[in-house]
Every structure is written in C-alpha cells, then in structure tokens.
Amino acid sequence: MGKKTSLLRKDGKCERNMFGGSKASSKDSSSSSNSSTSPKKNPRREADALMFIQIFIHLLKSNIGTGFLGLPLAVKNAGLLVGPASLLAIGALTVHCMDILLNCACHLTQRLQRSFVNYEETTMYSLETCPSPWLRTHSVWGRYVVSSLLIVTQLGFCSVYFMFMADNLQQIVEEAHITSDVCQPKQSLVMTSILDTRFYMLTILPFLILLVLVQNPQVLSIFSTLATITTLSSLALIFEYLIQTPHHSHLPLVASWKTFLLFFGTAIFTFEGVGMVLPLKSQMKSPQQFPAVLYLGMSFVIFLYICLGTLGYMKFGEDTQASITLNLPNCWMYQSVKLMYSVGIFFTYALQFHVPAEIIVPYVVSRVSENWALFVDLTVRTALVCLTCFSAVLIPRLDLVISLVGSVSSSALALIIPPLLEITTFYSENISCATIVKDIMISILGLLGCVFGTYQALYEMTQQAHFSMANSTRVHI
Numbered sequence: 001m002g003k004k005t006s007l008l009r010k011d012g013k014c015e016r017n018m019f020g021g022s023k024a025s026s027k028d029s030s031s032s033s034n035s036s037t038s039p040k041k042n043p044r045r046e047a048d049a050l051m052f053i054q055i056f057i058h059l060l061k062s063n064i065g066t067g068f069l070g071l072p073l074a075v076k077n078a079g080l081l082v083g084p085a086s087l088l089a090i091g092a093l094t095v096h097c098m099d100i101l102l103n104c105a106c107h108l109t110q111r112l113q114r115s116f117v118n119y120e121e122t123t124m125y126s127l128e129t130c131p132s133p134w135l136r137t138h139s140v141w142g143r144y145v146v147s148s149l150l151i152v153t154q155l156g157f158c159s160v161y162f163m164f165m166a167d168n169l170q171q172i173v174e175e176a177h178i179t180s181d182v183c184q185p186k187q188s189l190v191m192t193s194i195l196d197t198r199f200y201m202l203t204i205l206p207f208l209i210l211l212v213l214v215q216n217p218q219v220l221s222i223f224s225t226l227a228t229i230t231t232l233s234s235l236a237l238i239f240e241y242l243i244q245t246p247h248h249s250h251l252p253l254v255a256s257w258k259t260f261l262l263f264f265g266t267a268i269f270t271f272e273g274v275g276m277v278l279p280l281k282s283q284m285k286s287p288q289q290f291p292a293v294l295y296l297g298m299s300f301v302i303f304l305y306i307c308l309g310t311l312g313y314m315k316f317g318e319d320t321q322a323s324i325t326l327n328l329p330n331c332w333m334y335q336s337v338k339l340m341y342s343v344g345i346f347f348t349y350a351l352q353f354h355v356p357a358e359i360i361v362p363y364v365v366s367r368v369s370e371n372w373a374l375f376v377d378l379t380v381r382t383a384l385v386c387l388t389c390f391s392a393v394l395i396p397r398l399d400l401v402i403s404l405v406g407s408v409s410s411s412a413l414a415l416i417i418p419p420l421l422e423i424t425t426f427y428s429e430n431i432s433c434a435t436i437v438k439d440i441m442i443s444i445l446g447l448l449g450c451v452f453g454t455y456q457a458l459y460e461m462t463q464q465a466h467f468s469m470a471n472s473t474r475v476h477i
Contacts, residue, residue: 072312
C-alpha cells in the first residue's frame with residue numbers, strides 16, 4: 001500500500017488535476033496565490049471551510065435514511081454484544097472500500113488525463129488496464145454491471161421509502177383518536193388496521209410522481225435543505241426519548257445465525273452513500289481535503305449507527321419494530337416526529353431517484369426523435385416511480401426488503417467490487433501480495449454476506465407469503 005500511495009501522490013497534483021484543469025492552469029493559480037496579499041486569502045479559506053461543512057452535511061445525509069431507523073431491529077437480530085461490534089467492523093470495512101474507490105478513480109483520472117470518472121467508468125477503465133485479455137475485451141460489461149447495481153440499489157431505496165412513509169402515515173392517521181398530550185410508552189404494539197398499508201402507498205404515489213418531475217437544480221437544493229432540517233430535528237427528539245429510562249435488561253448478547261444474516265443485509269443497506277463518494281469529491285474546490293471529510297463524516301455516522309441501534313434495542317427489547325419510529329409513544333410530540341421524518345424521506349426520495357433516472361432516462365430519450373423527447377422523459381420517470389411503488393405493494397415488509405436490497409446490491413457496491421478494482425487497477429504496478437490477499441478476503445466476505453443474506457431474506461419472504469395465504473384461506477372458510 002505504501003508504494004501505491006506514493007505512486008498516486010508523488011507530485012501532489014492528482015486532486016488538483018482532477019478538478020482544476022491542466023497542469024499549466026494549476027501552476028498559474030499557485031503563482032497567483034503566492035503573489036496575492038493576505039486579505040485576499042481569507043475569503044478563499046472561508047469558502048473552503050463552507051464547502052467542507054456542506055460536503056460533510058451531504059455525506060451525513062446520504063448515509064442517514066430509512067435503514068438508519070431499522071438498526072435497533074438489526075441489533076436485535078445480531079445480539080446486544082455482536083450487533084454493535086459487527087456494525088463497527090462493517091463500518092470500518094465500508095469506509096476502507098470507499099477510500100479504495102477514491103484512490104482507483106484518482107489514479108485512473110491521472111493516467112487517462114480526464115477531469116472526472118464516476119463509479120461505472122472507474123470499473124470499466126480499471127478492467128481495460130488489467131492483465132487478463134478477456135477482461136480487457138469485455139471491460140464495458142463492468143460498466144453495465146455497476147450501472148445495473150446502482151439502479152437496483154437506488155430504486156430499492158425508493159421502494160423502502162414508500163413502505164416507511166406508508167407505515168408511519170398509517171400509524172399517525174389510525175392512532176389519532178388515542179393520541180394524547182401525555183407521552184407514555186406503548187402498552188401494546190398490536191393495532192387493528194382500518195386501511196391496508198398498500199392504500200397509503202397508493203395515496204402517496206401521485207405526490208411523488210409530481211415531485212420527481214421537478215428537475216431544476218435550485219428547487220432540488222431546496223428539497224435537500226428541507227429534508228436535512230426535518231430529519232435532523234426528528235432524530236434529536238428520537239435520541240432524547242431513547243436515553244430516558246427504563247431500559248430492558250437481560251437481553252441476549254448473541255442471536256441466532258439465521259437472524260444475523262438479516263442483520264448483515266440491514267447493516268450494509270444503511271451505508272447508503274457509497275455511490276455518492278465520487279460525485280461529492282468532484283464538487284469540492286479543494287478535493288485533497290475530501291479524505292478528511294470522508295473519515296470525519298463516516299466516523300460520526302458509525303458512532304450514530306451504534307448508538308441508535310444499541311439504545312433502541314435496549315429501550316424496546318423484543319418489541320422492537322422494523323423502524324424505530326413505529327415504537328414511539330402515542331403522543332402528539334412523537335407523532336410529529338414520525339411526520340417530520342416522513343417529510344424528510346419524501347423529499348429525499350427525489351434525490352435518491354435522481355441517480356437511476358440520470359442513467360436510464362438519457363439512454364431511452366436518445367432512442368426517440370426530439371419531438372418526443374420531453375414526453376418520453378416524463379413517461380419514463382413516472383414509470384420508474386410506479387415501479388418502486390408496486391414493488392413496495394407486492395412485498396410490504398420493511399425489514400425484509402431492507403435486508404434483501406442490502407444483501408443483493410449494496411454489498412456488491414460497498415464490499416465486493418472496490419477491492420477487486422484495486423487489484424485490477426494496480427496489478428501492473430507492483431501491488432504487494434499482502435494487499436492482494438486483503439482485497440480478496442474483503443471481497444469473499446462481501447460475497448458470502450450477499451449469498452447467505454439474500455437466501456435468508458427470500459426465505460423469510462416466502463414464509464410470510466405462506467402465512468398470509470393461510471390466514472386469508474382460514475378467513476374465507
């Protein structure tokens with residue numbers, strides 16, 4: 001690793017050349033900065049500090065979504081001791097893989113003299129330089145695979161958002177008659193639904209269709225700000241409730257290995273920001289500062305994950321639900337928390353939807369004439385929203401869908417592909433054997449989690465389907 005690092009940064013110009021233009025322009029800018037007076041440097045430093053904070057907030061927001069609120073159930077599936085320890089281990093591996101992805105992209109931009117490469121292009125260009133002739137010939141398939149995984153992951157996030165908003169909206173509406181001003185723990189989690197959760201999903205659908213048709217960057221930035229404010233406000237109230245006593249005692253430290261597989265999928269799903277690392281770095285005026293933002297931001301994120309998962313499980317014990325908001329008391333203050341977080345998720349939907357839309361929509365629009373371009377654009381966006389809604393309608397189990405999406409696609413993007421990219425990118429440049437062994441072990445670990453986690457999630461879904469069919473048959477008889 002030491003040789004690779006020196007290769008990437010031997011002249012200190014990798015990040016500047018990625019986003020600052022040619023080497024000549026970099027020199028010009030450096031010379032002009034040296035000749036400038038100290039008062040002129042202060043605004044630049046203030047701008048860099050502001051950009052640092054903005055990227056830090058975006059990094060937090062991209063990793064705090066619906067999967068974050070499912071961590072108490074994930075800790076329950078792993079055990080009070082194994083859960084937090086595994087969250088820390090998976091978090092450390094995920095951040096390391098993010099750093100690997102950044103290094104590979106940086107090296108390829110320098111080698112190819114390009115300004116920026118995204119995750120898909122990094123995979124394709126890395127395969128083009130690997131020693132295997134077959135992989136070089138089929139390098140474009142690497143781009144297709146990563147694009148497909150990004151689409152599946154982001155649309156999976158959007159489907160989970162549908163379920164989350166529907167579950168919380170159902171509780172808010174159907175428990176309104178018993179909601180009081182006094183906040184007391186729920187005595188029972190059994191609720192006779194007046195309307196099925198699917199009805200609430202279909203109610204939300206037209207509003208989300210209208211939301212994704214908005215493509216103005218300034219409007220999207222407003223949505224992002226609203227999502228940040230509502231999410232952080234509701235999280236503050238959730239943590240305020242969790243630290244209150246009493247807490248359950250004598251909880252199991254180690255859970256069954258079958259439920260641990262569900263924990264793995266949920267934990268990987270929670271790290272939702274893997275695909276946003278390269279775009280976020282490209283937005284920084286001083287990209288060399290991004291590693292500091294990444295490690296600082298992700299350390300804080302992992303700390304929040306462990307705190308919420310552990311405190312949530314200790315608070316609710318065996319009654320822990322798929323989203324911790326569903327465990328909150330029936331009082332107006334905590335009903336407002338559900339509403340605020342749902343509003344934040346509503347606006348975050350547009351931001352997550354933007355990733356697969358930018359892959360699919362241009363491809364489809366390029367196949368039609370200019371007269372039909374706008375119509376096809378709007379139609380494809382509407383169809384994708386409907387697809388996420390109908391996926392949620394078919395499998396209305398928030399915890400199982402989170403685990404399935406995390407096991408299938410998130411594990412590949414976060415743990416399996418980045419280590420392999422490091423091998424293919426630096427194999428011809430004397431990469432150490434220890435690095436190769438380390439990368440292979442991380443990829444194998446991700447692959448095992450992907451296979452067994454997917455199997456367990458699908459098994460639980462089939463069991464749930466059989467249970468629902470048996471109940472409907474019994475009621476009919």
